[in-house]
Every structure is written in C-alpha cells, then in structure tokens.
Amino acid sequence: MNDILQFLAFGFSVALQPHNVLYAAIGAFVGTLIGVLPGIGPVSGIALLIPLIVSLPPASAMILLTAVYYGTMYGGSTTSILLNVPGEASSVATTFDGYQMAQQGRAGPALAIAAVGSFIAGTVSVAALMLFSLPLAGWAVAFGPAENFSLMVLGLSSVSMLTGEHFVKAMISTVAGLMLATIGVDIVSGMNRYTFGMPQLYDGIDLVTGAVGLFAVSEVLLASNGITGAGRVAKIQRLWMSARDFLDSGWAIVRGTVLGFYVGILPAAGATIASFLSYNLERRLAKDPSRFGKGDIRGVAGPESANNAAAVGNMIPMLSLGIPGSSTTAVMMGALLILNVIPGPTLWTKHPDVVWGLIASMYVSNAILLVLNLPLVGLFVQILKTPERILYPIVIAVCVIGVYAASRSQAELYVMLALGAFGYYMRRHDYPLGPAILGLVLGDRLEQTMRQALIIKDGNWAVFVTRPLSAAILALAGLSLLGPLFLNWTRARTLRRYAAAETD
Amino acid sequence: MGDRAAAAVAMATAVFYIREATSYRNAAVGDVVGPASYPILLGACLLALGAALLLKPGGAPAPDQGLAGPQAIRFGAALGAYVAVIEPVGFLISTFVFLATTILMLGERSFVRAGAVAAAATISLWALFERLLSVLLPKGLLGPWL
Numbered sequence: 001m002n003d004i005l006q007f008l009a010f011g012f013s014v015a016l017q018p019h020n021v022l023y024a025a026i027g028a029f030v031g032t033l034i035g036v037l038p039g040i041g042p043v044s045g046i047a048l049l050i051p052l053i054v055s056l057p058p059a060s061a062m063i064l065l066t067a068v069y070y071g072t073m074y075g076g077s078t079t080s081i082l083l084n085v086p087g088e089a090s091s092v093a094t095t096f097d098g099y100q101m102a103q104q105g106r107a108g109p110a111l112a113i114a115a116v117g118s119f120i121a122g123t124v125s126v127a128a129l130m131l132f133s134l135p136l137a138g139w140a141v142a143f144g145p146a147e148n149f150s151l152m153v154l155g156l157s158s159v160s161m162l163t164g165e166h167f168v169k170a171m172i173s174t175v176a177g178l179m180l181a182t183i184g185v186d187i188v189s190g191m192n193r194y195t196f197g198m199p200q201l202y203d204g205i206d207l208v209t210g211a212v213g214l215f216a217v218s219e220v221l222l223a224s225n226g227i228t229g230a231g232r233v234a235k236i237q238r239l240w241m242s243a244r245d246f247l248d249s250g251w252a253i254v255r256g257t258v259l260g261f262y263v264g265i266l267p268a269a270g271a272t273i274a275s276f277l278s279y280n281l282e283r284r285l286a287k288d289p290s291r292f293g294k295g296d297i298r299g300v301a302g303p304e305s306a307n308n309a310a311a312v313g314n315m316i317p318m319l320s321l322g323i324p325g326s327s328t329t330a331v332m333m334g335a336l337l338i339l340n341v342i343p344g345p346t347l348w349t350k351h352p353d354v355v356w357g358l359i360a361s362m363y364v365s366n367a368i369l370l371v372l373n374l375p376l377v378g379l380f381v382q383i384l385k386t387p388e389r390i391l392y393p394i395v396i397a398v399c400v401i402g403v404y405a406a407s408r409s410q411a412e413l414y415v416m417l418a419l420g421a422f423g424y425y426m427r428r429h430d431y432p433l434g435p436a437i438l439g440l441v442l443g444d445r446l447e448q449t450m451r452q453a454l455i456i457k458d459g460n461w462a463v464f465v466t467r468p469l470s471a472a473i474l475a476l477a478g479l480s481l482l483g484p485l486f487l488n489w490t491r492a493r494t495l496r497r498y499a500a501a502e503t504d
Numbered sequence: 505m506g507d508r509a510a511a512a513v514a515m516a517t518a519v520f521y522i523r524e525a526t527s528y529r530n531a532a533v534g535d536v537v538g539p540a541s542y543p544i545l546l547g548a549c550l551l552a553l554g555a556a557l558l559l560k561p562g563g564a565p566a567p568d569q570g571l572a573g574p575q576a577i578r579f580g581a582a583l584g585a586y587v588a589v590i591e592p593v594g595f596l597i598s599t600f601v602f603l604a605t606t607i608l609m610l611g612e613r614s615f616v617r618a619g620a621v622a623a624a625a626t627i628s629l630w631a632l633f634e635r636l637l638s639v640l641l642p643k644g645l646l647g648p649w650l
Contacts, residue, residue: 051639052637052639168553168556168557168560169557171549171553172514172550172553172554172557175546175549175550175553176550178546179521179543179546179547179550182542182543182546186528186539188535188537188539189528189530189535189538189539191528191539193524193525193528193539193543194521194524194543217583220579221576221579221580222576224575224576224579224610225575225576387611387612388610389607389610389611389612390607390612390621390625392579392606392610393602393603393606393607393610393622394603394625394629396583396602396606397599397602397603397625397626397629398629400583400586400587400590400599401595401629401633401639401641404590404639404641404642405633405639405640405641408640410587410590410591413587413590414587416587417580417583417584417587420580420583421580424576424580425505425510429507429510447542450537450542451535451537451542454536454537455534455535455536455537458536459536459537
C-alpha cells in the first residue's frame with residue numbers, strides 16, 4: 001500500500017508538470033468536442049491525434065490521449081441530455097431520463113449530476129485501478145508466449161461475443177481485422193505478405209488509417225444519408241443542481257461506480273453495457289420505478305457514473321496484461337506501440353513514468369473536466385447547432401489530414417477510402433466494428449506469440465493446452481460464449497421496457 | 505448485398521487468402537512455423553464463418569432505410585476525387601473545392617454561404633495543422649507561393 005502511495009506521488013510529480021497539465025487540459029477540451037460532434041467518436045478521435053503526439057514524450061502523449069478518452073465520455077452525455085442524441089453508445093442510457101429532464105426545464109441539474117457523478121466515479125475507480133493493476137501485472141509478468149497467445153484469444157473472443165447481436169458477424173469482423181493485420185512484411189521471415197507487389201503496403205495497414213477509415217469515414221458516410229437539419233437543443237435555465245438532487249442520486253452514483261468498474265474490467269463488457277446494467281439496477285431498486293423514463297435524476301446519475309467507472313476499469317487489462325478490452329483502449333494501446341512503449345506487465349517496471357503519470361493524470365483530467373465542462377456547455381451547444389451539412393464535410397477533411405499526417409502518403413488515403421466503404425457496409429449490415437479494430441491492433445502480437453510458443457516446443461500445437469494456465473485461459477475464452485447471451489438479454493429488455501414506458 | 509451474398513464473398517476471399525498463403529515458403533532458419541501457417545489458420549476460420557453465415561443469415565433483415573444509397577455514394581465519390589487530387593493539386597485548393605461541393609451536395613442552398621464556409625474552414629484547418637502543429641500538407645499547384 002505504501003508502495004502504491006509512493007508510486008502515485010511520483011505519478012503526480014509527472015502529471016503536475018505544467019506542460020503535462022496543459023496537455024491534459026487540451027485533451028479534455030478536444031475530447032469533449034469529439035464527444036459532442038457526431039461522426040467522430042473516441043476511437044477515430046484518438047486515432048486522429050496519434051500523428052500529432054508521436055513527437056511528444058510517451059508520458060505526455062498518454063496523458064493527452066487519456067484526457068481525450070475521458071473528455072469524450074463527458075461530451076457524449078451532454079448531447080444525450082440536451083438533444084436526445086447520444087454522442088457515444090455508452091451514453092444511450094443517459095438519454096432515457098436525461099432528455100426528459102431537459103424537456104422539463106431541468107437540463108442544468110441533469111448536466112450537473114452527470115458531471116459530478118462522472119467525477120466521483122472516475123476518481124474512485126482510478127484508486128481501484130491502482131489496487132488491481134499492480135498485482136495483476138506482477139502475476140502476468142511470468143507469462144510465456146503460450147499464455148499471452150491464449151489471453152489474446154480470450155480478449156478477442158469475448159469482445160466479439162459482447163459487441164454484436166449476431167455472433168457469426170462479430171467473429172467475421174474479428175477475423176477481418178486479424179487478416180488486415182497480416183498485410184505487410186512478416187517480421188520473422190522478412191517475407192512480404194498480401195502486398196501484391198505494392199511497396200506502399202510493405203508497412204502494413206496503419207492503425208490511424210484503419211481506425212479513421214473503419215470508424216469515422218463510414219459513420220459520416222452513413223449519417224450523410226439521413227441529414228435532417230439541426231436538432232432542437234433544449235434550453236438550459238439553471239446550471240447547477242439542488243442539494244436534494246444530489247441526495248437523491250448519491251446512492252445511484254455509488255452503485256453505478258462499483259458496478260461500472262467491475263463490468264469495465266471484464267474484457268469487452270465496457271462502458272455501454274455498464275450504463276445499461278446500472279440503469280436497470282436503479283430502476284429495479286427504486287421505490288417508484290414508474291418515474292424512470294420520465295425524468296428521474298437517478299436515471300442519469302447511475303449510468304453516467306457507471307460508464308466513467310467502466311472506462312477506467314477498461315484500462316486495467318490493457319495496462320497490466322497488454323490486452324485491450326474495448327476498441328477505444330485498443331487504439332490507445334496502438335498509440336503506445338507507436339511510441340515504442342509495450343503495454344503489459346513490463347510497462348510498470350520499464351516505463352513507470354508513463355503508467356503512473358497516466359494514472360495521476362486521470363485525477364487531474366477528472367478535475368479539469370469538472371471545472372471546464374459546465375461553464376463551456378454553452379460553447380458546445382453552439383457547435384451542436386452547426387448544421388450537419390457543414391459539419392460532416394469538415395470532419396472528413398480532418399480525417400484526410402490526420403491520415404495524411406500519419407503516413408505522408410496518398411496511398412494510405414486510398415486505403416482509408418476502401419476501409420471507409422468496408423466499414424459502411426459493415427455498419428449497415430449489423431457487423432460490429434470494434435472487433436475489427438481490436439484484431440488490427442492485436443494481429444501482429446497474436447501471430448508472434450503463437451509462433452514463439454510453437455518454436456519453443458518444436459512446432460507442437462499441443463503447447464496451448466498442455467500448459468495449465470494457457471489451457472485455463474482458453475477454456476475461459478470458450479465460456480465467454482455464454483456471457484453475451486445474458487448481457488444481450490438485459491440490454492434488449494431495458495430497451496423494450498423503455499419503449500413500452502414511452503408509449504404509455 | 506445481402507447476408508448470403510456477403511457469405512459467398514467472405515468464403516471466396518478466404519479461399520483466395522489461403523491460396524496466397526500457401527505460396528509463402530519458409531525462409532528463416534529455426535522458424536518451424538513459417539509465414540504461412542497463421543494466415544492459413546485465419547483463412548480457415550473465415551471459411552467456416554462464411555459457411556455459417558450462408559446457412560444462417562442475420563436474424564433481422566438488413567436495415568435498408570430507403571435513403572441509404574445515393575447520398576453516401578455521392579459523398580464517397582467526392583471523397584475519392586478529393587483523395588486523388590490532394591497531392592498534385594495541393595491541400596488548399598482541393599480542400600476548398602471538396603468542402604464547397606459537399607456542403608452544397610448535402611443540402612446547402614446558398615452558393616455564397618457554401619463558398620464562404622469552405623474558404624474559412626480550409627484556411628483555419630491549414631493554419632491549425634500546417635502552421636501551428638507543423639503537419640506537412642501537400643502544397644501542390646500553390647507550391648511556389650507557400
């Protein structure tokens with residue numbers, strides 16, 4: 001425990017350096033902007049920033065990206081409440097009661113409780129993250145290639161299980177991502193694979209190109225089909241809540257935090273599911289569940305706390321095992337790899353400044369967001385009022401700049417375009433995109449660990465099941481097939497009930 | 505393209521992908537696995553998944569919202585043209601034309617407003633990325649004057 005406090009103090013000494021505080025503030029602002037804007041979510045937003053941060057020291061770069069990640073969470077809830085448009089999937093549950101509150105002239109308290117709940121949840125779960133990650137990393141440091149391979153299989157399988165309604169499609173998305181990752185030079189043999197003689201492909205598909213093409217371009221293309229003109233933004237009368245509002249939602253925040261954190265640790269479960277589970281829980285525990293869906297503040301406080309706590313919990317597998325649990329953490333992990341920092345158990349000993357600086361900066365960005373968010377709501381509302389016909393083309397131009405900046409190559413822009421079309425098809429036909437990006441990020445390491453494990457055992461494929469830990473992890477991957485049945489069921493039920501409540 | 509057609513495409517891709525992989529010969533000493541095994545494994549997975557999709561296509565029918573086609577295709581085509589000319593023509597000109605065109609395409613009525621917004625956005629983006637963040641953007645035709 002004492003160790004942790006010492007490390008944390010060291011982390012704060014990194015995070016509180018003036019330039020790092022500045023990066024956290026910039027990240028928080030940009031992140032909120034990304035969260036508010038339609039068409040750019042945390043995945044593509046973080047990916048677009050990668051080219052700009054490669055020249056920064058790794059600690060500063062990660063502080064900035066983490067602040068962006070946090071900011072998108074806050075921004076997503078702002079649009080949910082004011083516009084009934086969830087900026088991110090994880091704030092869908094917030095629309096149920098948040099928008100209703102806004103309609104009743106209580107947008108201010110809704111925004112305030114979302115910010116306060118997020119702040120409390122974020123701060124508490126960062127403390128829990130420290131307690132969990134260090135032992136986990138200490139344990140995982142002894143893993144051999146076989147265990148790491150099995151862990152990645154577990155990560156990939158559980159992500160595809162949880163993100164889609166249709167299991168086969170989710171798996172196809174995973175395999176597609178893994179296949180995209182095989183393009184380029186094979187590190188072991190030095191052979192070009194799937195480059196078809198095009199030198200532009202030797203380096204493989206850049207993560208920035210992949211994330212921006214699959215996520216941002218496809219989303220803007222899809223959204224351009226249904227341009228409706230700017231939505232109606234609810235008026236904000238009073239930008240703070242009463243003591244009663246806070247007392248009413250206190251327990252919802254506590255429960256949302258605990259629930260969200262644990263759900264967040266599970267690979268792939270993540271913020272979206274956490275927010276739905278929390279909404280359900282609050283509704284079930286309420287003495288008067290009929291108020292839910294009609295502007296109950298607990299319906300905002302619970303999910304908002306849960307999704308922030310889950311965002312933190314999500315970082316645990318990435319930081320301690322090197323296995324991202326969601327598409328957003330996958331992109332952050334990709335950024336770490338680009339910065340030459342290998343995430344996973346060795347991170348804690350080799351780059352303590354990165355990992356503890358990042359953890360301390362989560363406290364810092366939480367505080368910055370709490371202070372920054374409410375006064376700037378007016379500005380973000382103005383941005384929201386920008387018509388989509390102007391916003392979307394500019395978002396696309398930013399994507400082009402970002403991809404070009406990362407590679408300085410026109411060929412990469414064509415790849416972005418092709419992946420944009422591919423992502424467009426996937427979105428329209430219910431293929432989840434998260435597994436694909438996870439596959440793209442993990443592909444190289446998956447193959448490397450597989451080959452290392454096999455080389456050690458002279459090509460004996462049984463190595464993955466004869467080592468007990470590896471076998472156990474693979475068995476868990478098999479078990480993860482059952483989890484989504486339950487979670488999908490809860491989610492579907494929440495949505496159904498909400499729909500029913502609306503028609504009442 | 506419905507789920508069955510997509511399944512067929514996935515299976516064809518898998519076959520092509522595996523065939524390509526079988527041409528990779530092991531070159532490194534001590535590499536018992538070689539560069540082909542992993543791709544073959546992936547290809548086999550895709551083949552099996554494709555077959556599964558063929559037998560049991562998606563639960564819900566593909567969400568065709570009627571509108572889906574034309575706007576996105578036009579927008580995508582404009583993006584394709586933009587990407588094709590950005591290096592030879594340069595960032596400033598191509599971005600201005602792309603923005604002005606697509607803003608009009610997506611429903612702006614006033615040519616003047618589309619042009620003004622496109623010009624303002626192009627210059628702000630250029631100032632932000634090229635000047636402030638020192639991202640090198642293609643100069644193209646305006647090269648001599650930038």
